[in-house]
Amino acid sequence: MAARQPSTRELRTENIVVPAPKSPLLPWLIPLLALVVLAWCTGAGRWTVADWNTPTQYLDGFYGDVISTFAGMKAAADGHYWPFAWKTIPELGAPYDGNWNDWPSIEELQFLFYGLLAKVFGLFAGLNLALLIGHLLAAATMFLVARSLDCSGPWAFVAALAFGLAPFIFAQSPHHITVAAVWHVPLFLLVWKWASVEPGLEFGSQRFWWAVGIAFLTGLQNVYYTNIFCQLALLGAGFLWLRTGSRTPLKSALAVIGAAATAFALMNVDGWAYKAVHGPNSGVLVREYKWLEIYGLKLVDLVVPPVTHHFQRFADFAQAHRAAAPLQDEGSYLGIVGLAALGLLVSSAIAAVVRNRANSIPMEAWQVLWIVLCFSTGGLNTILGATGFTLFRTGCRYSIVILAIALLYAAQRLTALQRAAAFRTDPETLRIGTATAAIAAGLLILWDQVPRAPKPEVTALIARQVEADREFVAQMEAALPAGAMVFQLPIMEFPEAPVPGVPSYDHFRPYLYSKQLRFSYGSMKGRPREQWQQDLGKVTFDKAVEQIKARGFAAIYINRNGFPDKGKQVVENLREMGFTKPRIESAAGDLVCIIL
Numbered sequence: 001m002a003a004r005q006p007s008t009r010e011l012r013t014e015n016i017v018v019p020a021p022k023s024p025l026l027p028w029l030i031p032l033l034a035l036v037v038l039a040w041c042t043g044a045g046r047w048t049v050a051d052w053n054t055p056t057q058y059l060d061g062f063y064g065d066v067i068s069t070f071a072g073m074k075a076a077a078d079g080h081y082w083p084f085a086w087k088t089i090p091e092l093g094a095p096y097d098g099n100w101n102d103w104p105s106i107e108e109l110q111f112l113f114y115g116l117l118a119k120v121f122g123l124f125a126g127l128n129l130a131l132l133i134g135h136l137l138a139a140a141t142m143f144l145v146a147r148s149l150d151c152s153g154p155w156a157f158v159a160a161l162a163f164g165l166a167p168f169i170f171a172q173s174p175h176h177i178t179v180a181a182v183w184h185v186p187l188f189l190l191v192w193k194w195a196s197v198e199p200g201l202e203f204g205s206q207r208f209w210w211a212v213g214i215a216f217l218t219g220l221q222n223v224y225y226t227n228i229f230c231q232l233a234l235l236g237a238g239f240l241w242l243r244t245g246s247r248t249p250l251k252s253a254l255a256v257i258g259a260a261a262t263a264f265a266l267m268n269v270d271g272w273a274y275k276a277v278h279g280p281n282s283g284v285l286v287r288e289y290k291w292l293e294i295y296g297l298k299l300v301d302l303v304v305p306p307v308t309h310h311f312q313r314f315a316d317f318a319q320a321h322r323a324a325a326p327l328q329d330e331g332s333y334l335g336i337v338g339l340a341a342l343g344l345l346v347s348s349a350i351a352a353v354v355r356n357r358a359n360s361i362p363m364e365a366w367q368v369l370w371i372v373l374c375f376s377t378g379g380l381n382t383i384l385g386a387t388g389f390t391l392f393r394t395g396c397r398y399s400i401v402i403l404a405i406a407l408l409y410a411a412q413r414l415t416a417l418q419r420a421a422a423f424r425t426d427p428e429t430l431r432i433g434t435a436t437a438a439i440a441a442g443l444l445i446l447w448d449q450v451p452r453a454p455k456p457e458v459t460a461l462i463a464r465q466v467e468a469d470r471e472f473v474a475q476m477e478a479a480l481p482a483g484a485m486v487f488q489l490p491i492m493e494f495p496e497a498p499v500p501g502v503p504s505y506d507h508f509r510p511y512l513y514s515k516q517l518r519f520s521y522g523s524m525k526g527r528p529r530e531q532w533q534q535d536l537g538k539v540t541f542d543k544a545v546e547q548i549k550a551r552g553f554a555a556i557y558i559n560r561n562g563f564p565d566k567g568k569q570v571v572e573n574l575r576e577m578g579f580t581k582p583r584i585e586s587a588a589g590d591l592v593c594i595i596l
Contacts, residue, residue, distance in 0.1 A: 064503030076115020093523025137183030139164025154438035171331020196236030200249025219263025283526025296377030332399035341410035
């Protein structure tokens with residue numbers, strides 16, 4: 001067969017000259033997104049209306065942060081969580097209000113969107129829809145980035161499917177919904193390429209303004225991803241400066257980083273203004289050094305599958321590893337396809353070193369090496385933490401960035417090999433072979449990365465827990481006047497302050513269903529105004545109750561799990577003090593309300 005002449009637009013990979021793709025996007029995007037929807041519904045077990053109105057997690061202490069996510073969504077739905085404004089929740093922190101201004105909240109626009117979904121579809125259906133949208137955006141962005149870098153349709157599709165159904169996203173959902181929002185990470189790879197490859201980012205060019213927009217968008221979201229975006233943009237431009245001697249690309253990269261910093265500052269203006277007026281609060285955000293080591297990136301976790309894997313041997317292996325490992329992880333598994341992509345990247349780098357061709361080491365290999373050196377347990381981030389900067393305590397979250405880098409690199413390499421083969425292979429044979437390989441990879445992704453659906457009895461249990469809480473709060477509201485204040489026991493600080501038997505945010509549960517009550521929990525710790533609750537523990541029980549009544553509280557809410565005797569002594573003491581009205585009991589048996 002005669003060799004075809006390459007077009008004027010070409011992709012060069014490993015000295016192979018290949019023509020660029022020109023096929024339309026929609027014929028690929030539509031089936032991609034449809035497949036992601038079906039896969040998510042399968043993995044989450046959300047098929048019926050009842051399923052969609054039931055959360056995938058609720059009272060499991062391991063995922064206790066999900067209750068905080070629900071509280072944030074409700075606050076946004078009720079109009080108390082506007083970006084750039086002080087955030088006070090009138091239903092919380094009684095007898096005052098809930099101060100949510102001391103926590104550095106970057107993802108305010110995201111929660112505004114989640115709150116809108118909750119207002120339209122209901123709290124739990126809104127969160128389920130938000131999770132699905134996150135997967136869809138991740139897949140779509142990876143596909144569009146891969147196509148913009150001239151990857152062929154099949155390999156862009158495979159990379160997008162693997163990223164959109166990344167085990168990391170499933171592992172972070174729904175308790176860490178802002179961490180699970182990784183849809184913008186593939187865009188980083190464009191900026192890093194533009195900043196690192198000659199001629200670099202030329203100030204004022206179209207690429208420069210795209211990079212500025214991506215940077216600003218990144219700064220509006222989770223700071224973990226803003227951190228790595230800025231680091232690798234600066235490192236890439238810095239090395240280009242050293243190679244070429246021109247500072248222009250470095251200055252452009254600094255301008256891009258400035259855009260990310262501007263967005264980050266914009267999202268912090270409200271919190272900084274609050275601190276300027278009311279003084280700093282050093283007690284609200286506590287990051288102990290030990291967590292940098294416990295939750296650091298670990299190479300072993302990249303290959304350990306989740307306990308929800310379809311293959312029982314994989315699931316058993318994961319369970320055994322979790323039980324034996326002294327350090328923890330948040331879902332770093334790359335998947336078989338992701339590991340194969342990473343293996344291709346690493347082998348290419350090693351081959352370049354063996355051949356003494358350092359200039360041929362892929363840029364992506366240096367990026368992965370930096371992430372590993374910086375965020376692994378005991379790495380550079382930990383060294384920085386030893387000096388007192390402990391903000392980025394969960395280095396394992398950067399596994400998703402490694403996955404994005406590896407998938408896109410593999411898609412580019414396979415595309416180059418596919419097009420090179422076009423010069424010596426029958427077109428129909430090549431088309432069938434490529435399609436077969438891509439379909440096999442897609443099926444492997446679906447089997448390997450989509451978690452096992454929750455058992456029906458687990459979903460039914462969560463539904464019963466939700467209904468028990470909903471009915472419990474309805475009985476409280478029927479027995480108490482509108483605006484009545486409810487004091488919550490055991491006394492708990494907010495945020496990140498669990499007590500034995502009660503996860504950090506469990507006291508938000510009645511707030512989720514209430515329409516007219518106010519609760520003592522939910523104002524951020526560290527300021528003198530909230531200290532009065534802790535001081536109650538210094539006086540006798542009867543005097544504490546007198547102070548609670550004197551402040552205007554109409555009832556005491558008790559989470560029985562916070563007491564060794566399941567609250568029996570507290571209930572008995574209140575009865576002996578004369579509070580003998582029929583108490584309100586949760587159908588689940590864990591909550592009780594005593595009318596004062």
